[in-house]
Structure formats: C-alpha cells, structure tokens
Amino acid sequence: MKRLLAASWVAALVAGIFAVQPRLARTVHAIGEREDRYALPSPGVLRAATLGYRAAAADILWSKVTVEYGTHLAERRPFVHLTRYLDSILALEPDHAPVYRYGPSFILFHHPGTTERDAHMARHYLERGTRERPTDPEMWLRYGEFLSAFGPSFLASADEKTSWRNEGARAIARARELGAPGRVAPGR
Incomplete structure (x- = not known):
C-alpha cells in the first residue's frame, strides 16, 4: 500500500511538472529576450x-x-x-x-x-x-x-x-x- 501511494504521488508530481514546465519555459525565455542584465561591479x-x-x-x-x-x-x-x-x-x-x-x-x-x-x-x-x-x-x-x-x-x-x-x-x-x-x- 505504501509503495502504491508513493508511486501515485511521484506520478502526480511528474504530471504536474509536465503540465507547468512548457508555459514556464516560454515565460522565462520571453523575459530573457526583453531584459539584459549587467552583472559587473x-x-x-x-x-x-x-x-x-x-x-x-x-x-x-x-x-x-x-x-x-x-x-x-x-x-x-x-x-x-x-x-x-x-x-x-x-x-x-x-x-x-x-x-x-x-x-x-x-x-x-x-x-x-x-x-x-x-x-x-x-x-x-x-x-x-x-x-x-x-x-x-x-x-x-x-x-x-x-x-x-x-x-x-x-x-x-x-x-x-x-x-x-x-x-x-x-x-x-x-x-x-x-x-x-x-x-x-x-x-x-
């Protein structure tokens, strides 16, 4: 029972990552294209x-x-x-x-x-x-x-x-x- 619960929990986490990751990647890429950072002292x-x-x-x-x-x-x-x-x-x-x-x-x-x-x-x-x-x-x-x-x-x-x-x-x-x-x- 514990294994089944752990496996379903991992499956839910992986599904969540796959659902959120593409949208998050597009947002990060769009922000990266618009804003430059100057990091030198x-x-x-x-x-x-x-x-x-x-x-x-x-x-x-x-x-x-x-x-x-x-x-x-x-x-x-x-x-x-x-x-x-x-x-x-x-x-x-x-x-x-x-x-x-x-x-x-x-x-x-x-x-x-x-x-x-x-x-x-x-x-x-x-x-x-x-x-x-x-x-x-x-x-x-x-x-x-x-x-x-x-x-x-x-x-x-x-x-x-x-x-x-x-x-x-x-x-x-x-x-x-x-x-x-x-x-x-x-x-x-």
Missing part, C-alpha cells in the same frame, strides 16, 4: 577582482562583448549595456586595441535607427584611442576616416559636419606622419 572593484590579471580579464570581457553584440544583432535587440562593458574593459586595460578598433562600429550598428548621440559616443571612444595609443598610425587613421567620411553622415548641423571633416583631415595627416599608408580607405 564598478571599475574599481572590477580591477581588484582581477587579482592583477587585468589584461586577461579585459580579453575575456571583450569576448563576451563580441558574443553579446552578435546575439543582440541577430535578435534585432538594442545592446543597452554596450558602453558599460566597453568602459569596464578600458578600466582594466586603457589601451585595449580591439575596443578602439571595433567598439565605435558596435555603437553605431547595435540597433536600427542610429542617432547623432551614437555618433558622438563613437567619436568619444576614437578620441580616447588616440590619447591612449598616441603613436598608433592605424588608430589615428580610423579616427580621421570616421571624422572626415563616415561620422558626419549622422550629424544634423552643417557647421558641425564641417568641423568634423576638418578635424578628420588633421587626424589623417597625423596618421601619415606616424607611417600610415597614404590613402583613405573607408570601412577599414
């Missing part, structure tokens, strides 16, 4: 948590950013914490080249409807890249190409477009001084 705490392995931690975070970017792009969702991740990486390793090489493109193309604010944010990272990597001709060339050719297309003000293009020309000249090739190659 502040930059100061993050630096301490790496126990001195800042470059390795920066590389791991960069890997996470590239995977998350691809996932968000495929699902057509905005990557709302992108700049927080980029800032965390730069807090660990201020001259982390991939952030400056690809971060601005991630900012501009992480959701439909890129805004002027996004262009200013991309410029911010490129400018920081020239400060952190002042002798890197590729960094200066990317910055110059963005300012002179690509970035102004997101701006509304004609004066600001002209200013960006002039600054871009100066940045490309600086890239040439540092040994960059003598051509402008948009989309590098």
Whole structure:
C-alpha cells in the first residue's frame, strides 16, 4: 500500500511538472529576450577582482562583448549595456586595441535607427584611442576616416559636419606622419 501511494504521488508530481514546465519555459525565455542584465561591479572593484590579471580579464570581457553584440544583432535587440562593458574593459586595460578598433562600429550598428548621440559616443571612444595609443598610425587613421567620411553622415548641423571633416583631415595627416599608408580607405 505504501509503495502504491508513493508511486501515485511521484506520478502526480511528474504530471504536474509536465503540465507547468512548457508555459514556464516560454515565460522565462520571453523575459530573457526583453531584459539584459549587467552583472559587473564598478571599475574599481572590477580591477581588484582581477587579482592583477587585468589584461586577461579585459580579453575575456571583450569576448563576451563580441558574443553579446552578435546575439543582440541577430535578435534585432538594442545592446543597452554596450558602453558599460566597453568602459569596464578600458578600466582594466586603457589601451585595449580591439575596443578602439571595433567598439565605435558596435555603437553605431547595435540597433536600427542610429542617432547623432551614437555618433558622438563613437567619436568619444576614437578620441580616447588616440590619447591612449598616441603613436598608433592605424588608430589615428580610423579616427580621421570616421571624422572626415563616415561620422558626419549622422550629424544634423552643417557647421558641425564641417568641423568634423576638418578635424578628420588633421587626424589623417597625423596618421601619415606616424607611417600610415597614404590613402583613405573607408570601412577599414
């Protein structure tokens, strides 16, 4: 009798799980698609948590950013914490080249409807890249190409477009001084 009672109790539990699980899974999946979580601590705490392995931690975070970017792009969702991740990486390793090489493109193309604010944010990272990597001709060339050719297309003000293009020309000249090739190659 005890075995029969235990077996019927287990059967009822299993039936309950099978009845509830699909609906619960759909709900969890829907919530997961709508909300992103940023689970990293502040930059100061993050630096301490790496126990001195800042470059390795920066590389791991960069890997996470590239995977998350691809996932968000495929699902057509905005990557709302992108700049927080980029800032965390730069807090660990201020001259982390991939952030400056690809971060601005991630900012501009992480959701439909890129805004002027996004262009200013991309410029911010490129400018920081020239400060952190002042002798890197590729960094200066990317910055110059963005300012002179690509970035102004997101701006509304004609004066600001002209200013960006002039600054871009100066940045490309600086890239040439540092040994960059003598051509402008948009989309590098």
